[in-house]
Amino acid sequence: MGIRGPNLLASLNLLEIPITNHPAEEPSTGFAESVRDPSTAGIRANAVAPGFFLNPRSRKILLTENGGLAARGQNVMGHTPLKRFGEARELLGTVCSLLDDARAGFVTGTAVPVDGGFLASSGV
Helix, strand or coil, rough: CCEEEEEEECCCCCCCCCCCCCCCCCCCCCCCCCCCCCCCEEEEEEEEECCCCCCCHHHHHHEECCCECCCCHHHHHHHCCCCCCCHHHCCCCCCHHHHCCCHHCCCCCCEEEECCCHHHCCCC
8 A cells, every 4th residue: 555654744834723923833734634534645644733832943032031931922821821831842742642553543634732722722
């Protein structure tokens, strides 16, 4: 049947709400959405949609020079139930689970938000 196994995409544009000027925003390919039927492609396609994570680029937008919250950071915290930014290591559990056929062999064509509850709130 050709190439088999899981495929993973990280993209914010797969979220249900638009987020403009988000530090991790990438062009959407719609890859996970386009491979919903693994019987035709022989693969599983899923996406991880990270929320707000601190990195050199996002620090400039979300934090002040002295490390406090900038206006954008305050807005994000106001809409994030866990009241903090994510850490890169926190994506690992979701990524490992989606790539593991034993754990997620029946999961395809979906985007999993890892966002501290941001999507459960009204967004920015």
